[in-house]
Amino acid sequence: MLTGLSRPSAGEIWINGIDGINNIKKAQSIIGVVPDESNLYDDMDGFDNLCFCASLYGMRKEEREKRAHELLEQFSLKNVGKRPFKAYSKGMKRKLTIAAGIIHNPKILFLDEPTTGIDVENARQIRSLILDMKHRGTTVFLTTHYIEEAERICDRIAFIVNGKIVKTGTVAELMENAGHEHIIKLTLNESANGIKNELQRNFPNLRIEVKGENACYIVSPVKVALSPILQYLDERGISVFEAKEIRPTLEDVFVKVTGIEVDKLQKEKEGGKK
């Protein structure tokens, strides 16, 4: 709806002060859209695809050719600029589709699943390009199923379930609102099972969990003072090799807020694509 591809049944849309319903064509001049699947022209080469997309925004020949060269360079596609789009790898297609979406230097960019299904190197490059655009003042709307990607790139995040926003905020706000617990993971020199009940009896305000052979988790609603625990273990001849604070991830917050398991969501998405 924000891009003008479908029409809202109710409400208003304002994009940078422009009426997004009655004056959508004006709004579209400052919007860039990169769909989840590459939709450039198979028979045209990369350079011609970019030049064509630029012409849709009224850019003159010299201007669009200059911009196309710039983008091919920026996206490391210069050496394949004259190759037909259909001969590109998936990662190259994604990069060229993003380049086509920003050919007119939009103020607002909609990116749908920019790194889904592509190799690590290309995904890293795309993330770095998104951050670069963000730093240069472009407002980027990024849709992703990769929560760690949102956590790493986005200033504000909205969790959407069944088409409705259920929570919005910065990463810090979302973490805070989720009311997370403090967790310390201790790696011991022997099995933690033998010590679990004893520890729980001596430190009743903490919750002791054992996961794996030598790992012991200390869970508390407030910050944990480690010295008494370490001293207690030391007196019993148990060495602590490592003590690590386990911070909840945005994925944990997502699961808590939405009640949706991320794995299930990923499987549904993959199933849907098949």
Added chain:
Amino acid sequence: MNAWIAFWNILRKDIKNYYLKPPNISWGIILPLSWTLMMFVRTPSPQAMDIRSLLPGLMAMSILFGTTSMLAVTITFERRGRSFDRLLLAPISMTTLVFAKISGAILFGAIIAFSPILFAAFIIDLSGINWGVAIASILLMAVTSTLLGLAIAVSAKEVFEAQTYSNFFRFPMLFLSGLFLPIERLPIFLQPISYCLPLTYGADMLNRAITQTGFMNVWLDSLILIAFSVLLFYYCQWNINRKRIF
């Protein structure tokens, strides 16, 4: 100026990418050409009047198949690949977009319309043809057929679907528009349908230009074709806008 840049580049891209796509070659080029050759060959001894009287029908048929095939290809290929989204997302008006998309097909139809003339030029003397009326009728027919093709293509998801839907209209139109069989020889209950088809008026103009026959005034034919064009143009624009089909 911006609209012209977009218009010209969409047209250029369609010509470059779709004129020689296989579905367009088979339905838009091979079929009209082979039909033309078949008609010329089956004429026992190439009588000038026989060939000349066949020309309007063959030209109209070439335009009809050429334009509708081209539209079936340009629209459905782009819908399937979702590249049409790019055009809808661009800051160009729906009017510019529709004009740009139909211009390639109109041009293609007009070029294909001259293929029967080209073949006939080797067999008969073509003097006496009113080229002004002939060209006007070719352009007007190309416009109405293209818009008809667009109206059909926006309802199809695949090229073969669009070609099949088009055939529901194309083949009956061949027989109902007086291209090869005069309308007055059709059963009386079919004749009103003939007068509702734009091709009838285009063929009449061509008959007037080539064989100096025809049942209506050329100006009236032109006006009716222009009216069909305007109606179909606004219908197609409304339909794309309404559906936001892509």
